[in-house]
Amino acid sequence: MKFGTFARFVAPSLLLMTLFIAYPLLSVLWQSFHLTQGVFETATVETCSPGFGGQVCTEEVRRIPVLNDKGVPTTKTTFVGLDVYRSVLKPESVAAAFSDTGNGLRDVLNIDFYKALRFTVTFTFITLPLVVGLGLLIALAVNSIAARVRGPVIFVTLLPFIITPVIGALSVRWLFIGDGILTVALERILNRELALFAQGWTIEILILFYRVWHVAPFAFVIFYAGLQTINQDTMEAAVVDGASRFERLRYVVIPHLMPLILFITLIHLMDTYRVFEEIIGFSSQAHVISLQWLTFNYLTPNDAGTRLISSASATSMLTMIGIIILLIPVLRRTWRDHRVGG
Amino acid sequence: MAQVTLQGITKRWGAFTGVSNVNLEIADREFMVFLGPSGCGKTTTMRMIAGLEDPTEGEISIGDRVVNALEPKDRDIAMVFQNYGLYPNLTVYENIRFPLKVRRIDPQTHDDRVHRAAEMVELGDLLHRLPRELSGGQRQRVALARAVVRQPTVFLMDEPLSNLDAKLRVSTRAQLKNLQHELQVTTIYVTHDQIEAMTLAHRVVVMNHGKIQQIGTPTAIYDNPANTFVAGFIGSPAMNLLDGELQGGVFKSDNVAIAGLPADRNGPVTLGFRAEDARVVDADGAQIAAPIYSVELLGDATMVTVRTGGSLTSVKAEKDYRAEIGDGVGIGISPDICHLFDKESGQRVSLAA
Numbered sequence: 001m002k003f004g005t006f007a008r009f010v011a012p013s014l015l016l017m018t019l020f021i022a023y024p025l026l027s028v029l030w031q032s033f034h035l036t037q038g039v040f041e042t043a044t045v046e047t048c049s050p051g052f053g054g055q056v057c058t059e060e061v062r063r064i065p066v067l068n069d070k071g072v073p074t075t076k077t078t079f080v081g082l083d084v085y086r087s088v089l090k091p092e093s094v095a096a097a098f099s100d101t102g103n104g105l106r107d108v109l110n111i112d113f114y115k116a117l118r119f120t121v122t123f124t125f126i127t128l129p130l131v132v133g134l135g136l137l138i139a140l141a142v143n144s145i146a147a148r149v150r151g152p153v154i155f156v157t158l159l160p161f162i163i164t165p166v167i168g169a170l171s172v173r174w175l176f177i178g179d180g181i182l183t184v185a186l187e188r189i190l191n192r193e194l195a196l197f198a199q200g201w202t203i204e205i206l207i208l209f210y211r212v213w214h215v216a217p218f219a220f221v222i223f224y225a226g227l228q229t230i231n232q233d234t235m236e237a238a239v240v241d242g243a244s245r246f247e248r249l250r251y252v253v254i255p256h257l258m259p260l261i262l263f264i265t266l267i268h269l270m271d272t273y274r275v276f277e278e279i280i281g282f283s284s285q286a287h288v289i290s291l292q293w294l295t296f297n298y299l300t301p302n303d304a305g306t307r308l309i310s311s312a313s314a315t316s317m318l319t320m321i322g323i324i325i326l327l328i329p330v331l332r333r334t335w336r337d338h339r340v341g342g
Numbered sequence: 343m344a345q346v347t348l349q350g351i352t353k354r355w356g357a358f359t360g361v362s363n364v365n366l367e368i369a370d371r372e373f374m375v376f377l378g379p380s381g382c383g384k385t386t387t388m389r390m391i392a393g394l395e396d397p398t399e400g401e402i403s404i405g406d407r408v409v410n411a412l413e414p415k416d417r418d419i420a421m422v423f424q425n426y427g428l429y430p431n432l433t434v435y436e437n438i439r440f441p442l443k444v445r446r447i448d449p450q451t452h453d454d455r456v457h458r459a460a461e462m463v464e465l466g467d468l469l470h471r472l473p474r475e476l477s478g479g480q481r482q483r484v485a486l487a488r489a490v491v492r493q494p495t496v497f498l499m500d501e502p503l504s505n506l507d508a509k510l511r512v513s514t515r516a517q518l519k520n521l522q523h524e525l526q527v528t529t530i531y532v533t534h535d536q537i538e539a540m541t542l543a544h545r546v547v548v549m550n551h552g553k554i555q556q557i558g559t560p561t562a563i564y565d566n567p568a569n570t571f572v573a574g575f576i577g578s579p580a581m582n583l584l585d586g587e588l589q590g591g592v593f594k595s596d597n598v599a600i601a602g603l604p605a606d607r608n609g610p611v612t613l614g615f616r617a618e619d620a621r622v623v624d625a626d627g628a629q630i631a632a633p634i635y636s637v638e639l640l641g642d643a644t645m646v647t648v649r650t651g652g653s654l655t656s657v658k659a660e661k662d663y664r665a666e667i668g669d670g671v672g673i674g675i676s677p678d679i680c681h682l683f684d685k686e687s688g689q690r691v692s693l694a695a
Contacts, residue, residue: 233424233425234427235427236423236427237423237485239415240393241420241488242444242445243440243444244444251431255430258431
């Protein structure tokens with residue numbers, strides 16, 4: 001294709017991508033290095049009140065916002081370098097935690113950012129193998145059942161994926177919270193009192209369970225589609241060559257599905273690293289928070305009515321950096337396969 | 343010792359019968375070719391021998407074991423597939439080694455055996471490549487090496503040459519024939535290409551509609567086809583088949599009159615003769631006299647085709663024979679090159695003398 005034609009084809013999408021992706025990204029990056037604050041001035045104010053024998057006047061020094069011509073408080077944006085990142089990452093507190101008087105990791109995990117990072121990373125790496133493994137298992141199972149019942153089974157299997165995340169999370173929460181039916185059932189079985197929402201780790205298990213339940217069908221559908229394109233000759237050659245079921249899985253099926261496994265891994269890493277709905281759905285803020293939730297929290301006006309936009313920008317950037325770090329090995333592998341395959 | 347015996351093998355899918363009551367004895371070290379058009383049941387029969395399909399009825403034995411209940415891997419067979427069936431993520435070396443690895447054969451011997459198998463099919467310097475870096479012919483040789491590496495008692499080959507181009511097919515065919523001669527392993531080979539069948543086979547099984555039409559050496563099925571299907575399937579061109587009436591030893595049809603045939607049978611018959619057995623002669627007094635329908639130059643001969651009754655009849659003339667379409671021509675057919683078939687059943691009724 002001529003370059004001119006090519007350019008005209010891609011120009012509209014490039015324009016939109018610049019407008020809606022590149023520009024906001026750069027703007028967030030810019031904001032994370034700047035701090036916007038109201039401008040205050042110190043003024044001596046004389047307040048007088050009527051009294052016997054004349055007014056009583058007092059003078060005091062106050063900090064008052066500077067108003068512009070229209071009477072709106074003015075703000076000033078200043079470049080603060082890495083100060084915002086420092087306020088989020090709190091390197092001094094981390095250093096203090098590992099000093100002689102500190103409590104080490106426990107103190108670090110009390111800092112909001114590290115608390116969120118800890119959960120986000122464990123969440124990502126525990127759900128990933130479970131989703132890929134469960135998805136593959138369901139796909140293999142569905143692929144081996146009779147063709148007549150396959151349609152309905154696929155539909156039912158897909159339901160968890162169709163359900164809106166917040167509703168799904170709420171349903172799981174209601175099943176387990178307080179005297180939820182599953183809590184009661186567990187109490188009967190274990191013969192002890194349970195309060196699954198009273199401590200962090202039980203909530204975390206529920207969140208993990210929920211996400212795997214919610215996303216495994218997606219992995220299943222992708223793998224199931226992949227299973228349909230396995231070269232039957234190769235499969236039968238393996239049967240005749242004497243490969244067991246497991247060896248066929250290992251030497252024929254998994255290599256064939258590898259690009260799809262990488263694809264699922266890629267999507268899943270991006271998705272789980274931005275975990276958010278579960279925190280809201282399970283109202284777990286008191287025990288478990290994620291990086292996305294932290295950003296959201298900074299953006300919510302605090303008691304003084306201010307939004308910490310710079311801090312939110314900084315956590316967003318840190319989240320993105322985290323995702324990029326996670327994706328690099330997967331992307332490198334894909335690129336290598338692509339080059340060899342091409 | 344591995345003769346293969348099929349007794350009353352039948353395969354049905356619902357109401358459809360793919361293979362019907364096949365009885366067959368394949369001798370030890372024999373090269374047996376299953377030949378027939380697509381859908382004739384030849385591949386299904388082979389897959390039942392391999393254990394990839396279960397027969398609905400009948401018994402399959404390899405050597406002196408009945409193998410119906412055995413898994414494919416326990417039947418001591420190796421198979422070569424039309425689409426090669428290589429493991430795309432493994433190198434040529436690992437592909438060939440695969441059967442040894444999954445069968446837990448002493449790893450000490452692997453390297454030696456892989457190299458020997460690779461040498462047999464002339465793959466020596468490609469061992470480190472991946473299948474996608476090979477040509478079709480090389481891939482099929484890898485599949486062959488993978489089949490021979492374990493020294494099975496029976497080779498099954500399912501149209502192994504169909505995906506190769508014409509030139510490569512000829513050379514690989516020769517290689518296959520030589521390989522089987524060297525290894526002396528019972529081989530069952532499925533093809534729809536009658537030239538492959540003629541060149542490779544000790545014996546050929548011609549199949550159609552799930553039934554065996556004829557079993558015999560290539561010479562036997564070429565010279566004495568058992569019915570009109572075999573006559574029309576074997577040979578290039580296939581045997582000319584003319585429908586007509588036999589009265590008192592004279593066969594008559596449009597433009598055709600052949601005398602001197604057996605006089606003991608009268609009525610409608612199908613008469614067959616091979617293009618290379620007849621001669622082009624003057625139209626006067628010839629057994630077939632008709633205008634030329636087409637003239638094809640084959641190089642080693644010239645094929646002259648005329649219209650007789652409802653069908654086309656071809657005959658090979660000298661390679662320097664030239665004529666125009668529409669010219670009158672005669673075809674000389676002596677009665678001793680003629681094959682007679684029952685018009686209804688298609689079965690052979692008398693042998694060519």
